[in-house]
Amino acid sequence: IGHHEDNGYTTDGIPEAFPIQEMYDRDMGYWSKRELIDKINTGMTFIHHSGHSNVDYALRMSIGDITDANFNMVNGVDHNYCLIYTHGCICGAFDASDCIAEEMLKIQNFVVAGSFNSRYGWFNEGQTEGPSLHLHREFVNALYTLGIDRIGQTQVQSKIATAPWVEAPGQWEDGALRWCFYDNNIFGDAAMKIHTDNYTSIDESIGKTKLDIFPNPANDFIRLSVPVESGNLESVKIYDLSGKMVTNIHFSLAKISTFEVRIELNTLPNGTYILRAETQKAVFSNTLTIVR
Incomplete structure (x- = not known):
């Protein structure tokens, strides 16, 4: 949490202004799994855990505690799903028959990654x-300070930043950090973006890939046009909503000198389709509806 220069390296972690709830045995004497479950159900979206675990045990919960009923409020509607970062041993043993981390992600509620x-x-x-x-500190530094917010990339950056320390003296067991590099894994979608309130801008491209179709809804034919700057039309493909391609037309560049073509629809039944047009420089798509 916050700025740290402890132990010879600098990290800026979770902003101190963020709402943070702590459950430390040091302060509470002992906290129960029920207390934690109740807090999670109030909307604790990122759980940072330093404690013992096993294949079927973590955060003082056994694998039998990981049920939709126990986490009924963490359903993506009442409260968002959770993220977890734990130091615990073996709870992510994906080569076991069913570890507790897998169970957390398998149920409908609770953990997303x-x-x-x-x-x-x-x-x-x-x-x-x-x-x-050490890996944990670099993970939150990558997330909140460097803005690397896709969880897989966040984890990779934590290992890159920690790599110079992999043979550091004074480890409880020689080579322990190297061990952690190999067994610390992301569960869930590695491309998922973590929401941090640190918004980034994107380049607007609205309208640049829209395909003009007329008429739409259509009967027996359509005319479609693409922007002149995109180059000559090369192909038109039509897909039904199951993803099956039902029409595939290729154009000879020697014969097509305009950017508007007529497409016959006589063989297609009524329904909604996705039309995709490829030009020399771009790909365009739009929804097509056929009604007779």
């Missing part, structure tokens, strides 16, 4: 530094 260990997570006893913690 996370970072889990397929073998050991590591700490350095009596220190605030450790192999799993």
Whole structure:
């Protein structure tokens, strides 16, 4: 959380202004899985866990606790799904018959993605530094400071930034950090963007790929046109809503010198289709409806 220069490297993690709830044995003496489940159901969207785990155990929960009923409010409607980053051992052992991380993602509610260990997570006893913690610090630094918010890329950046330390002295066991590099894995869609409130701009391209179809809805034929600057029309393909291609027309560039063509529809039944036109420089698409 916040700016840190501990243990010889600098990270800027979760902004201190963010709403953060902490559950530490140091402060609470002991917290139960029921207390955690109740908090998760109020909308805790990112859970950061440093503690013991096993194939069927994590965050003080057993695999039998991972049910839609227990996480009925974390359903994407009442509250958004959760992300988890844990230092715990073996909870992400995807080569086992069914580890607890897999169960968290398999049910309809609760977790959408996370970072889990397929073998050991590591700490350095009596220190605030450790192999799993080092990767974790670089993960949140990549996310909140560098703006690398696709979860797979965030994790890769955490390993890149930690790589110079892989043989650092003082690890609880020699080579532990190298071990963590291999067994720390992303579960879920690695291309998923994590929402951080750090918005980025995108280049607007509205209208640049729209295909003009007339008439639409259509009966027996249509005329379609593409922008002149996109080059001559090369092909037109029509797909039904199952994704099956039902029409495929190729044009001879020697014969096509205009950018408007007539397409016959006599062989197609009523319905909605996706029409895709390819030119020398671009691809255009639009929805086509046939009504007779």
